[in-house]
Amino acid sequence: MFDLEAMDGRARAGNLRTPHGTVATPAFMPVATKAVVKTLTPEEVWETGARALICNSFHLHLRPGAGLVRRMGGLHQLMGWGGTVFTDSGGFQLIRSGFDMKLRDSGIKYRNGLTGAVEELTPEGAVRLQWELGSDVAMALDDCPRYGTGREGVAQSCRRTIDWARRAMDARSALEDGPGGPLFFGIVQGGLDEELRKSCADALVSLNMDGYGIGGLSIGEPKPEMQRALRWSVEALPLSKPRYLMGVGSAAELLGSIAEGADLFDSAFPTRNARHGTIMTSGGNYSLSRADNAGIAGPLEEGCPCPTCRRFTRGYLHHLCIEKDMLGMRLASVHNLFFVEQLVSEAREAIVRRRFASFCEEFLAGMPGADSGSEEE
Amino acid sequence: MFDLEAMDGRARAGNLRTPHGTVATPAFMPVATKAVVKTLTPEEVWETGARALICNSFHLHLRPGAGLVRRMGGLHQLMGWGGTVFTDSGGFQLIRSGFDMKLRDSGIKYRNGLTGAVEELTPEGAVRLQWELGSDVAMALDDCPRYGTGREGVAQSCRRTIDWARRAMDARSALEDGPGGPLFFGIVQGGLDEELRKSCADALVSLNMDGYGIGGLSIGEPKPEMQRALRWSVEALPLSKPRYLMGVGSAAELLGSIAEGADLFDSAFPTRNARHGTIMTSGGNYSLSRADNAGIAGPLEEGCPCPTCRRFTRGYLHHLCIEKDMLGMRLASVHNLFFVEQLVSEAREAIVRRRFASFCEEFLAGMPGADSGSEEE
Numbered sequence: 001m002f003d004l005e006a007m008d009g010r011a012r013a014g015n016l017r018t019p020h021g022t023v024a025t026p027a028f029m030p031v032a033t034k035a036v037v038k039t040l041t042p043e044e045v046w047e048t049g050a051r052a053l054i055c056n057s058f059h060l061h062l063r064p065g066a067g068l069v070r071r072m073g074g075l076h077q078l079m080g081w082g083g084t085v086f087t088d089s090g091g092f093q094l095i096r097s098g099f100d101m102k103l104r105d106s107g108i109k110y111r112n113g114l115t116g117a118v119e120e121l122t123p124e125g126a127v128r129l130q131w132e133l134g135s136d137v138a139m140a141l142d143d144c145p146r147y148g149t150g151r152e153g154v155a156q157s158c159r160r161t162i163d164w165a166r167r168a169m170d171a172r173s174a175l176e177d178g179p180g181g182p183l184f185f186g187i188v189q190g191g192l193d194e195e196l197r198k199s200c201a202d203a204l205v206s207l208n209m210d211g212y213g214i215g216g217l218s219i220g221e222p223k224p225e226m227q228r229a230l231r232w233s234v235e236a237l238p239l240s241k242p243r244y245l246m247g248v249g250s251a252a253e254l255l256g257s258i259a260e261g262a263d264l265f266d267s268a269f270p271t272r273n274a275r276h277g278t279i280m281t282s283g284g285n286y287s288l289s290r291a292d293n294a295g296i297a298g299p300l301e302e303g304c305p306c307p308t309c310r311r312f313t314r315g316y317l318h319h320l321c322i323e324k325d326m327l328g329m330r331l332a333s334v335h336n337l338f339f340v341e342q343l344v345s346e347a348r349e350a351i352v353r354r355r356f357a358s359f360c361e362e363f364l365a366g367m368p369g370a371d372s373g374s375e376e377e
Numbered sequence: 378m379f380d381l382e383a384m385d386g387r388a389r390a391g392n393l394r395t396p397h398g399t400v401a402t403p404a405f406m407p408v409a410t411k412a413v414v415k416t417l418t419p420e421e422v423w424e425t426g427a428r429a430l431i432c433n434s435f436h437l438h439l440r441p442g443a444g445l446v447r448r449m450g451g452l453h454q455l456m457g458w459g460g461t462v463f464t465d466s467g468g469f470q471l472i473r474s475g476f477d478m479k480l481r482d483s484g485i486k487y488r489n490g491l492t493g494a495v496e497e498l499t500p501e502g503a504v505r506l507q508w509e510l511g512s513d514v515a516m517a518l519d520d521c522p523r524y525g526t527g528r529e530g531v532a533q534s535c536r537r538t539i540d541w542a543r544r545a546m547d548a549r550s551a552l553e554d555g556p557g558g559p560l561f562f563g564i565v566q567g568g569l570d571e572e573l574r575k576s577c578a579d580a581l582v583s584l585n586m587d588g589y590g591i592g593g594l595s596i597g598e599p600k601p602e603m604q605r606a607l608r609w610s611v612e613a614l615p616l617s618k619p620r621y622l623m624g625v626g627s628a629a630e631l632l633g634s635i636a637e638g639a640d641l642f643d644s645a646f647p648t649r650n651a652r653h654g655t656i657m658t659s660g661g662n663y664s665l666s667r668a669d670n671a672g673i674a675g676p677l678e679e680g681c682p683c684p685t686c687r688r689f690t691r692g693y694l695h696h697l698c699i700e701k702d703m704l705g706m707r708l709a710s711v712h713n714l715f716f717v718e719q720l721v722s723e724a725r726e727a728i729v730r731r732r733f734a735s736f737c738e739e740f741l742a743g744m745p746g747a748d749s750g751s752e753e754e
């Protein structure tokens with residue numbers, strides 16, 4: 001399911017085998033919340049180097065509905081994506097995105113804005129939903145406290161997250177009709193508290209899940225605090241299981257988190273910023289709308305081998321950005337995703353060659369300041 | 378420059394040789410007002426079968442400016458389009474699109490909304506502009522009266538259009554430094570008046586231009602009136618020159634106008650409607666957002682060989698339309714353009730085989746009602 005190919009310090013290179021192919025880790029997953037990486041075809045996403053996407057099962061439950069996705073042959077068939085599909089449970093979105101919701105021990109009660117009905121997302125329901133969608137890697141429903149929640153509140157979220165993971169594992173056993181089903185990951189919570197992070201991870205590890213998400217980070221906390229909470233979480237997780245740091249997608253944060261032993265990442269940052277004209281490069285980000293990009297005959301980044309830089313000039317993309325044409329948003333999305341996928345792939349190479357620390361040093365030396373990105377599209 | 382390959386009734390099949398390739402006519406040109414066919418790459422446009430685009434020199438003058446386009450290597454280089462580029466002068470847009478403008482015999486005075494400056498688009502300036510952009514086929518500045526203008530107003534527009542064409546031809550002679558420059562078309566005006574249409578065409582023909590646009594149609598007039606005005610215009614034009622009916626792009630109008638002897642067409646109709654979820658098929662148009670498209674595993678149109686229908690289901694495109702994702706707009710644009718390009722190409726084939734009338738009859742029998750489309754994106 002997951003094998004560790006190499007380690008360099010805490011950084012790891014591995015391979016995650018899923019029902020739709022093997023994902024070489026560290027890996028960055030483009031966000032396809034509603035079964036589409038915004039503006040892009042699956043071929044274009046594949047060309048960036050991505051081999052796994054993450055969809056949101058809760059959003060897809062609201063529309064078009066899991067039953068319809070199933071009738072269309074599942075998420076892969078629906079989207080035309082031959083690679084791996086992760087699905088998130090949607091707990092994070094429900095709790096944090098201003099839905100009219102109530103957290104209960106039984107699950108998350110919310111009003112379905114499309115039908116007006118009050119529904120409840122339960123741990124068992126979230127498992128069934130992701131099974132029905134045809135996910136390769138499903139995430140347990142978790143309770144993600146907001147940044148700034150007090151210790152007692154975070155502790156309660158942990159208890160709930162652990163209880164929900166246990167119920168989800170039971171539901172999973174009841175559903176499974178043989179090998180070859182999706183992998184199932186729990187999510188470590190615990191805010192910025194060492195003891196809570198470790199006890200939450202310990203409890204989930206005792207459930208022997210297929211892998212572990214690290215949640216509740218990159219939601220507003222200072223970077224050093226995030227780094228510490230990530231380290232505490234990872235320290236309590238077994239070497240043999242993949243670790244998925246949720247919601248991280250800036251270059252500096254990716255390298256910092258790979259250094260701590262995280263294997264999988266997702267973020268809407270590269271694509272959302274592309275649509276707003278922010279271009280990611282190894283020399284830092286820049287805004288495509290800036291007037292000094294006008295008339296530049298070179299590519300978005302000198303030497304970049306991405307499909308956008310191979311075919312279009314920065315001057316033309318600046319023009320498209322100023323005219324707000326979607327073609328510019330597409331081409332910038334391809335460039336940014338390619339940049340992140342290439343970064344993660346080079347990081348992997350460096351880990352295998354036991355030169356990850358110097359790779360990071362060289363890379364970050366060219367990068368003025370850091371940027372952050374999180375949350376779904 | 379233009380050779381007539383076959384005629385069937387008044388319908389013609391021909392070949393227009395331009396500095397960037399030969400365009401087989403009848404031909405439909407996708408609209409790339411601001412040097413982009415909205416949402417699409419040049420490769421995607423090429424795959425629809427299109428071999429010529431039309432840009433708007435006035436819009437490109439406003440932004441990014443002809444000097445910049447020239448420094449970037451001209452329109453073809455800027456866009457990455459290897460086919461033919463027509464450019465419109467922008468007179469139509471200035472007069473009809475609510476710019477703060479004044480029509481004078483010298484030209485069209487307007488306020489440049491980006492700089493605040495009062496500028497004048499003259500016949501000579503429009504020629505220079507299109508030369509500078511690197512156009513393959515440039516259009517003379519014309520004065521296009523609104524639908525409903527009285528006879529005296531239309532007559533004045535004709536006089537001005539003819540005078541401007543003469544001045545443009547003089548300016549062109551002054552610019553030309555040898556063979557291989559762009560072709561230069563005049564535009565026949567005259568509203569819905571037989572005498573004015575014919576006298577305007579006669580006057581332009583005496584200037585021996587490379588081809589003739591037929592303007593001032595598809596701007597709100599009833600279809601039979603348009604058909605008549607088109608016929609009067611065409612009757613006064615020589616067989617040996619290409620005729621470009623401006624602003625026509627619905628299936629029924631294209632066939633009706635090809636039957637009258639028009640060779641070239643442009644319209645934002647297929648792409649704009651695609652972005653709003655209207656799908657063109659040989660059975661008529663339908664709205665992709667309609668709920669009965671949900672879950673359909675077949676393509677947008679059964680048997681359609683376009684890149685969209687080969688790869689994506691109608692159910693998925695419906696989902697993208699409901700979620701307002703740009704990917705859906707792109708894929709629908711490709712389908713609609715492919716549909717129109719295929720229609721025009723099949724019409725050409727039918728003309729060559731002298732069975733155009735029965736082709737039209739068969740095609741229109743499957744098509745409930747007609748639709749109209751005009752104006753730039």
